[in-house]
Amino acid sequence: MTDGFPSDTDHGRRRLLGIGAGTTLGAVLGMVVPFEKNWPRGLIPAAFAQDTGMDLMAGKSGLIVLSDRPLNAETPAHLLDDDITPAERMFVRMNGLVPQTALDGNAEGWTLTIDGEVDTPLSLTIADLQSKFETVTRRLVLECGGNGRAFFQPGTSGNQWTMGAVGCPEWTGVRLADVLKAAGVKSSAVYTGHYGNDPHLSGDDGKDTISRGVPIEKAMEDDAIIAWAMNGEPIPALHGFPLRLLVPGYPGSVAHKYLTRIWVRDQVHDGEKMTGYSYRMPAYPVPPGTEVPEEDMVIMTEMPVKSIITFPQTGGAVAADGTHEVRGHAWAGNGDVAAVHVSTDFGQTWQEAALDAAPNRFAWQRWRANISFPMAGYYEVWARATDMNGVAQPPVSPAWNPRGYANNIQHRIAILAE
Numbered sequence: 001m002t003d004g005f006p007s008d009t010d011h012g013r014r015r016l017l018g019i020g021a022g023t024t025l026g027a028v029l030g031m032v033v034p035f036e037k038n039w040p041r042g043l044i045p046a047a048f049a050q051d052t053g054m055d056l057m058a059g060k061s062g063l064i065v066l067s068d069r070p071l072n073a074e075t076p077a078h079l080l081d082d083d084i085t086p087a088e089r090m091f092v093r094m095n096g097l098v099p100q101t102a103l104d105g106n107a108e109g110w111t112l113t114i115d116g117e118v119d120t121p122l123s124l125t126i127a128d129l130q131s132k133f134e135t136v137t138r139r140l141v142l143e144c145g146g147n148g149r150a151f152f153q154p155g156t157s158g159n160q161w162t163m164g165a166v167g168c169p170e171w172t173g174v175r176l177a178d179v180l181k182a183a184g185v186k187s188s189a190v191y192t193g194h195y196g197n198d199p200h201l202s203g204d205d206g207k208d209t210i211s212r213g214v215p216i217e218k219a220m221e222d223d224a225i226i227a228w229a230m231n232g233e234p235i236p237a238l239h240g241f242p243l244r245l246l247v248p249g250y251p252g253s254v255a256h257k258y259l260t261r262i263w264v265r266d267q268v269h270d271g272e273k274m275t276g277y278s279y280r281m282p283a284y285p286v287p288p289g290t291e292v293p294e295e296d297m298v299i300m301t302e303m304p305v306k307s308i309i310t311f312p313q314t315g316g317a318v319a320a321d322g323t324h325e326v327r328g329h330a331w332a333g334n335g336d337v338a339a340v341h342v343s344t345d346f347g348q349t350w351q352e353a354a355l356d357a358a359p360n361r362f363a364w365q366r367w368r369a370n371i372s373f374p375m376a377g378y379y380e381v382w383a384r385a386t387d388m389n390g391v392a393q394p395p396v397s398p399a400w401n402p403r404g405y406a407n408n409i410q411h412r413i414a415i416l417a418e
Helices: 011-018 025-029 054-059 100-104 126-132 176-183
Strands: 064-068 071-074 111-116 122-125 135-139 170-175 191-196 225-230 244-246 259-265 280-282 297-299 306-311 316-318 323-331 337-343 365-372 377-387 411-417
Touching: 054 064, 054 071, 111 176, 122 126, 122 176, 126 170, 126 225, 170 176, 170 244, 176 225, 176 259, 244 259, 306 377, 306 411, 323 337, 323 377, 337 365, 365 377
Parallel strands: 111 259, 316 411
Antiparallel strands: 064 071, 111 122, 135 170, 170 225, 191 259, 225 244, 280 297, 306 323, 323 365, 337 377, 377 411
């Protein structure tokens, strides 16, 4: 108990979102509620308003919390040095609350529905997925569409992500395409629509927290998977237990957590956060700060080429003589990265870094370079990745957009040589 209210670990608090007929608010709170008859069903009492998943952040290491309702936290770039991002350093992007099933780690009775424009609608348990389809394991980059938003000028609304809303865990599951083929995708299929059981922030069961989708052609690529494991363990509560969809190359918002349904549609999906300005970009270049008409916004699809410097940490000091390793990762929404270059003279000259091949498509690629400094003083190391089409990261923020999406500005770190 704290200040007279149940503690954060109280199971009654966890059950509020599923409260049903015959259960009183007073019983859950453990006290008399004088005006209980006026309490709107589905509304979370203010005493429990802190229940957003913050208690689960105890399992994280070094993340910076940007908001707690919904919970969003990014990882400083120097903590993303692992080739496979560990769970404790994976960024957090929530749109609603963590569902009870994830908090309990209980997937008993969980089913995934595939319906809509299919010949045979399916209802699959996790055991069905594991026994009826080939299991695959992939390292896949997951990146928030708003990663880099903090660098746009003028600023835009939304979480002010810098470079750390990205990670590359190893995911285990089945190909989305195999499941869709088993259902028999009709020729009328155009788009998918994804649904999960994460509660809306309001507690209203009638509201979807988020429901996005992808073109059916993207869904049928071999790289998209329905995963039940992350880094060889059940997917953590903050990352989508027990099932998560991964659609690499596209913004992380389509990688639906707590997955319960994939609706195959005969039109572009119009679920929550698919319309208006959500995850949409202007159809044409606009000057910074422009008010773009809603009808001129188009859905985000492929993410741009990008890289980060994970070593050394920005602000560090090194010896002015000798050579020093700088390293990081690079990735692209259209597949493999072709090259990475680094600069220590503010972009006047560039040195090509050694670039490892990706272990599989849509995994990030390790790069390394040895650099030196001609004398003591302040330096910046800049990193620039180039994709297979010859498109390179810009030195400044790219095309401005009202919601601050898809910023792939070159990553820079400060170094003091002494």
